[in-house]
Amino acid sequence: MSVEPMIPRPLRSPRRTVAERLRAALLHLAEGTADIPIHSETPWASVTFAGTRHRLTLQFAGLDAVAAGERLIDALPDHEFTLPRHLVADAQVVAVDHRLSPDPHMTVRVEILLVEEC
Template identity: 35%
Template sequence: MTRVVPQSGSANLVRNKAIGPRGSDPLSRLLAHLIVRGGRTTEIERATSRPWASALFEGRRHIVRLRLHGPNAAERAAAYHEGIESAEFALPGHFVADIQVDASGQDQYGPWVEISALTIADW
């Protein structure tokens, strides 16, 4: 805790500064890309984002579950497995360091895909 002594000048105050540039959470832009990849009838069932950091980088870990609807939903869900690791995503101030399909399946509501991604702040 920082203590301020009224008799001291402002030069003695401790100033808290952010470490590095702090951008907004890129989850919304990532979701937009994933919906485009899945097609117009793609629905976001669940999306979470939490901070992530290593000794050299900071970013966010994202988990997204998508539900695909429509006549060719099964084929579009299968397409997520093909090439998602090498797909390009435009996320201003961030880049996708890792993305993969963790699970997929089909239930009474149709096919679903669960994706995890790691985005890193681009300093």
């Protein structure tokens, strides 16, 4: 009697959350030059809509990264995000900290309101 060897099935990668997709979209907008050390998410609702408010801190280190961060600051308010089943109702830069010494560094805090599509 022969026994066929068991072939393991590839594990499915877990679906990314909307927060992970938002971080990926921001990193793409930052041209891959930023780190996101802080990301908080709180539920948000109005009479007709539900969603989440995201507060993120992006850090840019080095001259090229800071230049990419400045382009992100310019582009963010009008950027068209593509997030499944969510719309970006508001995207704002709420704080920027530039430092040139000893090395160029910039910290950008953003707030983004995501609304669930009906």
